[in-house]
Amino acid sequence: MDDPHRPTRENDEGDAVPPEPVGPDNKTRPMHTGASTRLHAATTGVDENDLTGMADADDWKDDIPVSLGKYTVEGPIGRGGMGVVWKAHDPDLSRTVAIKVLAPHLAQSLTARRRFQREARAAAAISHPHVLTIHHVEEQNKAPFLVMEYIAGGSLKEFVAERGKLDPVLAIQLCCQIAQGLAAAHAQGVIHRDVKPSNVMLHEGGVRVRIADFGLARAAFDNSDLTSHDHAVGTPAYMAPEQLRGARVDARADLFSLGCVMHYMLIGHSPFQGRTQAETIHKILGQPHRSLLDVDPTIPPALAEIVDRLLQKNPDERYQSAFEVAALLERYLTMLNQAPTDEIAEILASPTLSRQRQKRGWLLGVGTTAGGMALIAFSLWMIFLPTGDPFESSPGTANMGMTAPEDDSPAVVPGAPPRVTRVITVAETRDADFHELEEAIAHAKPGDTVRVVDGSTYAVNLNLRNRRDLILETTSAAELVATDPSEHLIQIHGGRGIRIRGFRMTTTCENCHAIALMETSDVQLEDLEIDQQAAHSVAAIHVADCNASRHDPPLVIRSCRVRSGSSGQCLWIHADPQPVWNLVVENNRFFATSQATVAVLWGYFGEATIRGNIFASGGVGLNMNLLPVDGADPDGSSRRLIGNRFFRCRSWIGLMSTEPALTPFILADNLILESENVEATLSQQAEVAEYCSVDGNVWEHTRPSETQNRQLQKWVRFEPEVAVQSRNPSHTDFLRLPDDSPFRSTATSNDRDD
Known part of the structure; x- marks a missing residue:
């Protein structure tokens, strides 16, 4: 024993x-x-x-x-x-x-x-x-x-073991990505609870992060006995004090762990390293951590302050969200990227993040002592940084007060209390902060939420030009209609970090989009209901030249219900000449007319996931012209069309490739019902079978032609009939497979248990 x-x-x-x-x-x-x-x-x-x-x-x-x-x-x-x-x-x-x-x-x-x-x-x-x-x-x-x-690269633990402590700029880049991944998890109600170097995977030369092993994660919204709060879960040297005490934890526990991981990158070990587990726990619970500057005076002071704040034992004294940490680190990186080479050492040596506006451009007053110009130049060569204004800006008055101009905002100081973000309420029929939606948006600052709390109809044309980090949502299914029918209902041009949720939208201009996204990134459209008038000839949602950097957070269109006009599309995503990276279109219901294409993907897509959607009632369900992208997976594994349903489309998929050879993609677990053809040449059909990854697609077809059988049998499995719970689009069980269906492996997320 x-x-x-x-x-x-x-x-x-x-x-x-x-x-x-x-x-x-x-x-x-x-x-x-x-x-x-x-x-x-x-x-x-x-x-x-x-x-x-x-x-x-x-x-x-x-x-x-x-x-x-x-x-x-x-x-x-x-x-x-x-x-x-x-x-x-x-x-x-x-x-x-x-x-x-x-x-x-x-x-x-x-x-x-x-x-x-x-x-x-x-x-x-x-x-x-x-x-x-x-x-x-x-x-x-x-x-x-x-x-x-499967990640063929190694972990951060191995990376540091082989290289020693990391250059500060590389550490900032990796920590920014970890914070972005945690922010995405926290937005889903998931706390990782075991963030540590061995759970941070690196690939592509050690500059791209994947957070792994959510085997210890718990859904924070689920309060079952399985998440009993009196059991500590995690790895002691990286656990927050509240975890070790067996108290209830929230997302801020992961931020404490992130501080430990940042310390590990810069010093080579956890800030609470002990000879025994008991000693480690005692240090976390009862002893203040030693400042990074006391351990290594060459660490950038501003970075040391970020780590110090993450390692506060009281959760209320830490940063309050992973999003906030990611945004702060991204600003730091952007300042370094925009600075002339001879000013980088000065930036790293400064104890704060600040800026002044000068005639010659930005004078960046941040930085540290440092580690030598050659090392800094190497670090900047390794990373691809976002462009755009990295600082919070006060909204101006142009475009109904919703355009964010250049400004001279106060310095952003790591370690200082975060700016208090607000929820700004809007209602026409009850008490609220504002009665006009445009006025509320004009007063919103980065990080704020503008929330419509009644079900009224708001006549607006929203031009969210260069806005950053704004949530626009309704809790009562408020409706938006255009005041000027010649303008798009919502236009987002430039900026980043916009979230739009829950609205009903009706458009009347036959040449205007309900939502138009241009040259922006990190936008999420969720739970929207969009209805175009019958005469519409353009897309309800139009996306052009967005998410051009492979390091941008995903551009997400999720859980929307869109009905297009007589000859318009539900969705058109244009990625030419700039590629789109990190696109996610999932769990939407798109309905078109028999003459129209339901959705179009056109151009250069580095990473795209089209998953769990319904494409219904169109001439073509999904038309694609995928062009090759430098740096994308050559086997097509980063372009995925999986678990979708195509219903009553003349052609369920169309290939419009203008290239001499097909750009590969994954076509898996899709279900095709009451659709007759594919819109592709015989050579394109053969190329899909040869170059693309195809698996688990089922096509309900009573009498496929000999040509279809011969050319498409490597794409799909033909079935004379597929039972679904309802074929009525108004039913909640529309196209849902029965529990005993033999095709449930060919299933979207809508078929899986909640």
Whole structure:
């Protein structure tokens, strides 16, 4: 029996490691965590020193499965949290995946299986370029497993171990990406609870982040007994004090962990490294952390202040959101990017982030002592930084007060209390801050929410030019109609970080869009209902030259219901000449007329996910002209058309390629109902079968022609009939598959349990 009084030891990450198991002869027996296992563990965020719910190595070391479902197992990756992780091959899409299986001794427990399923739902709900992707949730022999993205690179833990502490500019870039990924998770109600270097994956030369292993994450909106607040969950050296006390935690616990990870990048270990687990916990709970500047005086003072604030033991004294941290670090990076090379050292040496307006341009007064011009130049060469105004600006009066002009706003000082963001209410029929929507938006500053709290109809034309970090939402399904029918209802040109949620919109001008996005980034359109008048000939939602940087957060169009005019489209996304990166269009219902195309993707798409949508009643369901993009995955894995439904379209998909060779994409798990053709030449049909990844597509077709069978049988599986719960678009179960449907593997998120 193990001696419970034996002290634990600590690894080079600052994690407490349990003592090696003791055999019958009272000698320690080594755990099966060789170098190769540790290397592959890093690729999926599995940490061999994870203390929570560990499966013993013997649970899997001697019993490697040949396959899991359709996936061929190639070998063990690691174990941690609640499961075992295998490296596997997906034969249909010809790609390597990582598969996490619930550990055998836990799979017997109903509670553990429920928890595992909840983890899967929580992780799969997060769609962000800096969060590891969950492909599928499956089950074999009553043991559930997750099929995940496989990252061939290593972890931040390995990266620092090999290189030593990181250059401050590179550390800022990586931490900004981590904060962006956490912000996306927190927006879905998910707290990671175990942010640490081994759960931060790096690929593409060590400058792109994926946060991995949400195996310890819990959905904050779910209050079941599985998330009992009196159990500490995480890795001690990176856990917030409230976690160690077993108190209830919120997203700010992840920010404390992020501060520990930033410290690790810059110094090489956690700020609370101890010889034993007990000593580590004592330091976190009872001792103030040592300032970065006391440990290494060459650290940029402004960066040290950011870390100091993240590491406050009282959550109320930390930054209050990951979004706030990401925005601050992004501003820091942008200042460095805009500065002349000979001023970078001065910027890094300054104790604050500030600026002044000068005739010659920006005089950037931020910075630090530093680490030498050659190192700084190398860091800036490594990173691609956003352009655009990095500072909060006060809204002006042009365009009904909604255009943000240049300004001389106060300095932004890391470590100072955050500017208090506000919820500004609007209502015509009840008490509110404003009765006019335009006036409310004119008074809003970056980070504010303008919320319409009644169900009135507002006659507006909103020109949100160069606005940043603004949420425009309604809690009562308020309607927007255009005052000037010759103008777009909502136009967003420039700026970034706009969120529009919940509105009903009606457009009357036949040549105007309901929403037009131009040269902007990080925009989210959610839960909108858009109805175009019958004469419309343009797209309801038009996107042009947006998200041009591969480092931009996703441009998201989610859970909208759009009905186009007689010859217009529901959605047109134009990416020429600038590519669109990080596009997500998911869980929308698009309805057109028999003469119109439902949706169009035209141009250069670096990363695009079209998932879980309904394309209905159009001449063509989805027309695509995909052009090759430098830096995008050549196999098409970053362009995905998965889990959609096409209904009553003359041609469910159209290929308009102007290139001599087809640009590859993934076409998987789509369901085609009451649609007759594809709009593609025979050579294009053959190219899709040869160059694209196609799997699990089902086409309900009573009498496919011999040509269709011959050319398309590699695309789809023809079925004479597919049962759905309703084919009435007004029903909530529209095109939903029955629970016993044999086609449920070909399913959108609408078919999966909530």
